[in-house]
Amino acid sequence: MSESVSLPALGESVTEGTVTRWLKNVGDRVEVDEPLLEVSTDKVDTEIPSPVAGVIEAILVQEDETVEVGTALVTIGDGSGGGEAAPAEAPQAEAAPAPAQEAAPAPAPAPAEPAPAAQEAPAPQQAPAPAQEAPAPAAPAQEAPAPQQAPATPAPQQAPAAPAPQQASAAPAAQQAPAQEAPAPQQGGSHAGTSGYVTPIVRKLANEQGVDLASVTGTGVGGRIRKQDVLSAGSPAAAAEAPAAKAERQPLETSPLRGTTQPMTRLRKVVAERAVVSMQSTAQLTSVVEVDVTRVARLRDRVKGTFQEKTGTKLSFLPFFALAAVEALRAYPIINSTVDGDAIVYPERENLSIAVDTERGLLTPVVRDAGELDIAGLAGQIADLAERTRNNQLKPDELAGGTFTLTNTGSRGALFDTPVVFLPQTAILGTGVVVKRPVVISEDGSDAIAIRSMVYLALSYDHRIIDGADAARFLTAVKARLEEGDFEGDLGI
Numbered sequence: 001m002s003e004s005v006s007l008p009a010l011g012e013s014v015t016e017g018t019v020t021r022w023l024k025n026v027g028d029r030v031e032v033d034e035p036l037l038e039v040s041t042d043k044v045d046t047e048i049p050s051p052v053a054g055v056i057e058a059i060l061v062q063e064d065e066t067v068e069v070g071t072a073l074v075t076i077g078d079g080s081g082g083g084e085a086a087p088a089e090a091p092q093a094e095a096a097p098a099p100a101q102e103a104a105p106a107p108a109p110a111p112a113e114p115a116p117a118a119q120e121a122p123a124p125q126q127a128p129a130p131a132q133e134a135p136a137p138a139a140p141a142q143e144a145p146a147p148q149q150a151p152a153t154p155a156p157q158q159a160p161a162a163p164a165p166q167q168a169s170a171a172p173a174a175q176q177a178p179a180q181e182a183p184a185p186q187q188g189g190s191h192a193g194t195s196g197y198v199t200p201i202v203r204k205l206a207n208e209q210g211v212d213l214a215s216v217t218g219t220g221v222g223g224r225i226r227k228q229d230v231l232s233a234g235s236p237a238a239a240a241e242a243p244a245a246k247a248e249r250q251p252l253e254t255s256p257l258r259g260t261t262q263p264m265t266r267l268r269k270v271v272a273e274r275a276v277v278s279m280q281s282t283a284q285l286t287s288v289v290e291v292d293v294t295r296v297a298r299l300r301d302r303v304k305g306t307f308q309e310k311t312g313t314k315l316s317f318l319p320f321f322a323l324a325a326v327e328a329l330r331a332y333p334i335i336n337s338t339v340d341g342d343a344i345v346y347p348e349r350e351n352l353s354i355a356v357d358t359e360r361g362l363l364t365p366v367v368r369d370a371g372e373l374d375i376a377g378l379a380g381q382i383a384d385l386a387e388r389t390r391n392n393q394l395k396p397d398e399l400a401g402g403t404f405t406l407t408n409t410g411s412r413g414a415l416f417d418t419p420v421v422f423l424p425q426t427a428i429l430g431t432g433v434v435v436k437r438p439v440v441i442s443e444d445g446s447d448a449i450a451i452r453s454m455v456y457l458a459l460s461y462d463h464r465i466i467d468g469a470d471a472a473r474f475l476t477a478v479k480a481r482l483e484e485g486d487f488e489g490d491l492g493i
Helices: 079-087 086-094 114-119 122-126 130-132 135-141 144-150 154-159 163-180 200-209 228-231 237-245 268-281 294-311 317-329 375-390 468-484
Strands: 004-008 018-020 035-040 046-048 053-061 066-067 072-077 284-290 338-341 343-345 350-355 356-358 362-364 405-406 427-431 434-442 446-462
Touching: 018 046, 035 072, 053 066, 144 237, 154 356, 200 228, 284 468, 294 375, 294 446, 317 350, 317 405, 317 427, 317 468, 350 375, 427 434, 427 468
Parallel strands: 350 405, 405 427
Antiparallel strands: 004 072, 018 035, 018 066, 035 046, 053 072, 284 446, 338 343, 356 362, 427 446, 434 446
């Protein structure tokens, strides 16, 4: 029995999507909620999970094809027929098409080193015997894992066995397999040891780095393995060579895109169109202030260890900037407003859009009711949204409804920039890199030069409704809050 999986509705205004990449092939086994493919829409790039378990029979839409919501994408069939016809070989029939599951031990010893496979794997040696007794039901179970069983073909000729001991040998095979299952999730499974869901991007990086995901401890939300975890778990030899490599100048690598012509992605087209519309329909300018965040830096250095232990999130400067901004938005709501014809709309809450740099382009997921959160709440939500944005796991609604945007341009070393306001919002705050440098300070009525942690804050705004004085008042309030540095009662730990 087969079932078709269709393109689901990915947002109220989303009517079509483009298949960007298939994560499974024909003949692969999939489980419920395991990602099947990646789809790009006007609002978000996301993964489509499988609603059923089974074996992929046919892929109906190819990569780079654009189809409407409701179009059938793939056909998934029931892969358990062979096991029902021959109960004695059920453990092996289930194991063959599903190497990623913990209950699929039998094929594991076969692709391992040849010598141990011949000595300790009685179950694979028995595999052809049932197939000879009942060839019809056994055939579907052996279509997908043919490459895995190829090394085991000489085994039946050396030690053919009767069906009776085959059942007894299945149990030891199941006990030996878990130690060799680790690489399976990198080939398309959805789990790595006990680390939970692993995204295709992380699996690809792990393969490139030669990292065993089963040995990696995830530091993401819920123990999820992130890119940083894979990079940190590189080979000891590479880690030992790292200090020496840093001492030498590393030349920039030439990009393979040099000298080529590439079509715009769907996301890039949408961002380009909205940027042009925003610049042509609004009057935008930028105001900049310089802020001394030395007290914030000292507080952060003092509590970041405890903060990460209690919340599971690293403490950066961004949550402090976010808290100071949403507090100022409450006092100066014109910065949080929108234009509706000839009217100015003042939202009743502060929904903070966070600009996230991804491989596909810039996206802005929304922290809702940011004005109700403390430092721990803001840090946790920002980290979670950023991770899911980069891994194509955002829901379209999580990109809508923002009233004000915060963009951390300093994360790539920029002192400041003049960010573009995207409609219907009327302002965006850019935070530059925090740097230590000598500045003149006043102590006890006299001037002195001291090393301080400094940052530039740049507010771009729509001059149709926000005046320069409004922008200055907002920035001055944010500056005063950060320079005061009194955030201990707002940490939330």
